[in-house]
Amino acid sequence: MSLDVRTVTASDYPDWLRAVQNGFLTAGSPSEDDVAERLADTDLSRIQGAFEAGRCVATFRSFAQRLTVVGGATVPADAISGVTVAPTHRRRGLLSRMMATDLAAARERGEVVATLIAAEYPIYGRFGFGPATWTTEWEVSVHRAGLDPRRSGQPADGGRIEMVDGADVRKYGPELHTRLAALRPGVVSRGERWWKRHTGAAVTPAHEKWTEPFYVIHRDADGEVDGLMVYGTDDKWGDAKQPLNTATVRDLIALNPAAERALWLFLCSVDWVTTVRSGYRAPDDLLPLLLPDPRAARTVSHADWLWLRLLDVERALEARGYEREASLVLDVRDGGGVAEGRFLLDVSPDGTRCVPTTRSADLTLGAGELAALYLGDESARRLVDLGRAEELRTGAAATADAVFRTGRRPWCPDIF
Numbered sequence: 001m002s003l004d005v006r007t008v009t010a011s012d013y014p015d016w017l018r019a020v021q022n023g024f025l026t027a028g029s030p031s032e033d034d035v036a037e038r039l040a041d042t043d044l045s046r047i048q049g050a051f052e053a054g055r056c057v058a059t060f061r062s063f064a065q066r067l068t069v070v071g072g073a074t075v076p077a078d079a080i081s082g083v084t085v086a087p088t089h090r091r092r093g094l095l096s097r098m099m100a101t102d103l104a105a106a107r108e109r110g111e112v113v114a115t116l117i118a119a120e121y122p123i124y125g126r127f128g129f130g131p132a133t134w135t136t137e138w139e140v141s142v143h144r145a146g147l148d149p150r151r152s153g154q155p156a157d158g159g160r161i162e163m164v165d166g167a168d169v170r171k172y173g174p175e176l177h178t179r180l181a182a183l184r185p186g187v188v189s190r191g192e193r194w195w196k197r198h199t200g201a202a203v204t205p206a207h208e209k210w211t212e213p214f215y216v217i218h219r220d221a222d223g224e225v226d227g228l229m230v231y232g233t234d235d236k237w238g239d240a241k242q243p244l245n246t247a248t249v250r251d252l253i254a255l256n257p258a259a260e261r262a263l264w265l266f267l268c269s270v271d272w273v274t275t276v277r278s279g280y281r282a283p284d285d286l287l288p289l290l291l292p293d294p295r296a297a298r299t300v301s302h303a304d305w306l307w308l309r310l311l312d313v314e315r316a317l318e319a320r321g322y323e324r325e326a327s328l329v330l331d332v333r334d335g336g337g338v339a340e341g342r343f344l345l346d347v348s349p350d351g352t353r354c355v356p357t358t359r360s361a362d363l364t365l366g367a368g369e370l371a372a373l374y375l376g377d378e379s380a381r382r383l384v385d386l387g388r389a390e391e392l393r394t395g396a397a398a399t400a401d402a403v404f405r406t407g408r409r410p411w412c413p414d415i416f
């Protein structure tokens, strides 16, 4: 039977969406409302499908995104999502084919990186991606945390926590997120639909159950909104009538440590809440260490999160900021792909320059390893010790670490 791999049309879209849903192991088809709402927010020219006998058997989607890099600039990113191949058609190269088409188009459009959240670790390294941010989720036993149970949920520094509703979150959230993006490498842009979906103002897919969460904002002492938290609770009680609620954070944006601290302490002060589940946070979030007893926070998940693929090494390395001056020659291996080459990174008071060079290399590494270093999270020394990078000049890994690494780790709050 012949297989047609092509760009999807509006009439293909319901079946394409059904294939995505089924590929992610949810049976059935999406509702007409869900299809219509997603279609309105979709650039069909960036959606690929493989069709056989009139049925979609593989899916691939990309969309325009901005990624914050070290120093606060953003670069245009090719965000990849909805990658599925039906179990009947796996391991015949369909993903490889659609990925090659998409990355070539992204490079043509001038996008600097490609981004994705990997369903499984082993899938995307072969396509030049590397894990650029990691995430940690904690579960806090509130009674063990050593917090004074008599304290109020309000901060003592003049700031204020207010309970609000979904419409307030749609009002304050986008600007807060934009301000967060200027501060934190790894943050990716959020469209309007994200805010609607996460505040109950969009159609809920038939297979998902929407429950209204609680919404709170934090104001600083001048009344300016500088934090936001969305959390749900589960209404659990013990046999002897003890409250045993778990509060699970769905979203938490804090523009400064005071707001971050106030939001966590607020949640740990809600009566009946005995467990706080943090949601996916930066591995160096303030949460565990701000508690008097950080061991009350058990790590329940720690894993790779945002994967990156550099599409334009020169623009990518010139876009980010560096803590110190440097001159480093990187030999990047990319299987002949777009990141392949030898590049001189020159950081000086006059600015940053990254250009192809014939000078001898200091460090040689794969495209995925360069992606892992790019936002400052990975250590060049560790990559050399793992045998994934080679130091051609003594001290080059230490220089790379001094140049690339950051004080706080990059973090991507979103899944897409």
Ligand SMILES: CC(=O)SCCNC(=O)CCNC(=O)[C@H](O)C(C)(C)COP(=O)(O)OP(=O)(O)OC[C@H]1O[C@@H](n2cnc3c(N)ncnc32)[C@H](O)[C@@H]1OP(=O)(O)O
Binding pocket: 023, 024, 080, 081, 082, 083, 084, 085, 086, 089, 090, 091, 092, 093, 094, 095, 096, 097, 116, 117, 118, 119, 120, 122, 123, 126
């Ligand atoms: C960004 C996102 O959307 S993440 C979501 C990814 N999707 C899923 O996890 C849904 C379930 N899985 C699938 O739909 C499919 O198995 C996919 C999309 C992961 C892979 O699609 P395929 O068409 O089978 O991949 P393709 O045939 O191009 O494989 C290319 C290579 O990757 C390897 N590979 C593919 N998937 C995996 C995997 N899950 N684990 C390990 N290796 C893998 C293949 O073995 C092949 O290796 P080879 O070149 O050495 O032979």
